[in-house]
Amino acid sequence: MSHLPETPLSAAPWIPSNPKDPYKYLSGFGSHFETEALEGALPKVQNSPQVCPYKAYTECLSGTAFTAPRTHNLKAWLYRIVPSVGQGTFKPYTANPYITSDFHSSDPTDPSSVKSPDGVYNVPHQARWSPFPLPEEGQSVDFLDGLRTVCGSGHPASRHGLAIHVYAANADMKKRALYNSDGDFLVVPQQGRLDITTEFGKISVAPNEIVVIPRGVRFSVALPDGPSRGYIAECYAGHYELPDLGPIGANGLANPRDFLHPVAWFEEDSSAWTVVSKFGGKLFEAELRGSPFNVIAWHGNYAPYKYDLQRFMVINTVSYDHADPSIFTVLTCKSAMAGTAYLDFVIFPPRWGVADWTFRPPWYHRNSMTEFMGLIKGKYEAKESTKGGGFHPGGATLHSMMSAHGPDALGFEKGSGAELHPVRVADNTQAFMFESYLQFGITKWAWEGSGARQPNYMLDSWGEIKPSFDKTFKGTAAEAMANGQH
Ligand SMILES: O=C(O)Cc1cc(O)ccc1O
Numbered sequence: 001m002s003h004l005p006e007t008p009l010s011a012a013p014w015i016p017s018n019p020k021d022p023y024k025y026l027s028g029f030g031s032h033f034e035t036e037a038l039e040g041a042l043p044k045v046q047n048s049p050q051v052c053p054y055k056a057y058t059e060c061l062s063g064t065a066f067t068a069p070r071t072h073n074l075k076a077w078l079y080r081i082v083p084s085v086g087q088g089t090f091k092p093y094t095a096n097p098y099i100t101s102d103f104h105s106s107d108p109t110d111p112s113s114v115k116s117p118d119g120v121y122n123v124p125h126q127a128r129w130s131p132f133p134l135p136e137e138g139q140s141v142d143f144l145d146g147l148r149t150v151c152g153s154g155h156p157a158s159r160h161g162l163a164i165h166v167y168a169a170n171a172d173m174k175k176r177a178l179y180n181s182d183g184d185f186l187v188v189p190q191q192g193r194l195d196i197t198t199e200f201g202k203i204s205v206a207p208n209e210i211v212v213i214p215r216g217v218r219f220s221v222a223l224p225d226g227p228s229r230g231y232i233a234e235c236y237a238g239h240y241e242l243p244d245l246g247p248i249g250a251n252g253l254a255n256p257r258d259f260l261h262p263v264a265w266f267e268e269d270s271s272a273w274t275v276v277s278k279f280g281g282k283l284f285e286a287e288l289r290g291s292p293f294n295v296i297a298w299h300g301n302y303a304p305y306k307y308d309l310q311r312f313m314v315i316n317t318v319s320y321d322h323a324d325p326s327i328f329t330v331l332t333c334k335s336a337m338a339g340t341a342y343l344d345f346v347i348f349p350p351r352w353g354v355a356d357w358t359f360r361p362p363w364y365h366r367n368s369m370t371e372f373m374g375l376i377k378g379k380y381e382a383k384e385s386t387k388g389g390g391f392h393p394g395g396a397t398l399h400s401m402m403s404a405h406g407p408d409a410l411g412f413e414k415g416s417g418a419e420l421h422p423v424r425v426a427d428n429t430q431a432f433m434f435e436s437y438l439q440f441g442i443t444k445w446a447w448e449g450s451g452a453r454q455p456n457y458m459l460d461s462w463g464e465i466k467p468s469f470d471k472t473f474k475g476t477a478a479e480a481m482a483n484g485q486h
């Protein structure tokens, strides 16, 4: 019997991840765009004429220091009905106390408890969470109030580190806009589309797509599909870039033309709005004189963008061994250390598995990097066991630097007994990893407040692993060699 699918994959239709997306986009990672919602709204030639077309105000939004090298310099020029200074005084926003950037205990060796005085857990424990809870029926929670910090490292004040958040919401943000002073938000929806109005225009993003909202960009989220959930990686340092391709060549992985930026869109609304700034990990609110979405035209290379993960061109072995997961890097936020990321965004997309003589699932390992994983849909290879809850869409795992992990007992059994035909791996699934060279602290909400952490994850996954040590067995590779296959 053939192990190949009955319908050839090449005959299957290409279905985009977001077929209902109503918006138009500008394509190209890092391009310098021009877009106007009113014809002639962009000043010709210069950035700041004495009086702008339509008597708009000029405003510059920079994503890097003025003096950053040209290859990394990011900025946008916005032409708006009123400038962003049309705002009241900031005061603390207290409705959501679950966002933080305090990740390091002052006494990590506290012998009485692994819990630090500020409620952060700095522990090497392998952790797994069942799907994070959605708002209960009768509750009305928008994207802003549904944000929860799970873990992170460093602090935005020194522009070093990152935070990982999840969101769970069931209501639109209405006349509230959020911007992040601390870093870029990389949003990975897991359930429900996000209809995001930004200063730069509108973006629709569905599960299996991602969206990046850069530092400073004001946005408001509506939920056309109702209850929504997802993950966010926030980098306090630089910005997300496409990874270098090295010997892969000029093409492959995430291709630049598949990154989509909004076209200018504005509304004339002078009623009272609220703007919320995340600043130093805390939230502050101020009144706005009118909608912040009043930009009639913009140009530049600093703008939000989205990407359909289905467009990722997957590269992997066609000979032997399990390749390092860095081959699946979509975006990276580099540190100053060569080849070492603050944060790599890595996916585990549908693909063919063809490796000969090989244990095909991931190997057991202890990584010098920290690995946070989430699941958008389907299941993740090598996590076969559902004991204690399993790894499900909307859940997460954290394997901190040097903390041992790998296939669970059942995953090992299946992987070491599998017939090595070409097989489809991860069809209709999408797992992802936020991988970082930093050590993470885990928030009190994630550890105990969410109710989602699986306390016996280690034993449930790996407790049944037993030695099958056999002094006479020379290994499958030796067998293959003896048969002249290796
Ligand atoms: O731990 C994990 O499941 C992520 C992972 C996947 C893989 O294929 C190789 C290494 C790795 O850390």
Ligand SMILES: [Fe+2]
Pocket (backbone or CB within 6 Å): 365, 367, 371, 399, 405
């Ligand atoms: Fe790993």
